[in-house]
Amino acid sequence: MADLIAHLHRGMAEPFRRPDWDCCAYVADWVLAATGIDPAADLRGAYHTLAA
Structure with a gap:
């Protein structure tokens, strides 16, 4: 579970x-x-984009 929480925290710190x-x-x-x-x-x- 700690690995998942760490993954979620990394995801929140990254731009989309x-x-x-x-x-x-x-x-x-x-x-x-x-x-x-x-x-x-x-x-x-x-x-690479929404279209493709």
């Missing part, structure tokens, strides 16, 4: 920016850290 730090990557980063499985592997690097 695509594609490195947005709502999808943020959650996927936690899942990756917690399980070793990246649910956004196919999305990383595939978009």
Whole structure:
């Protein structure tokens, strides 16, 4: 639980920016850290803006 709380605190300190730090990557980063499985592997690097 402490790891999740630390992840949430880091997230609150970061500005929202695509594609490195947005709502999808943020959650996927936690899942990756917690399980070793990246649910956004196919999305990383595939978009840069709202349009693509």
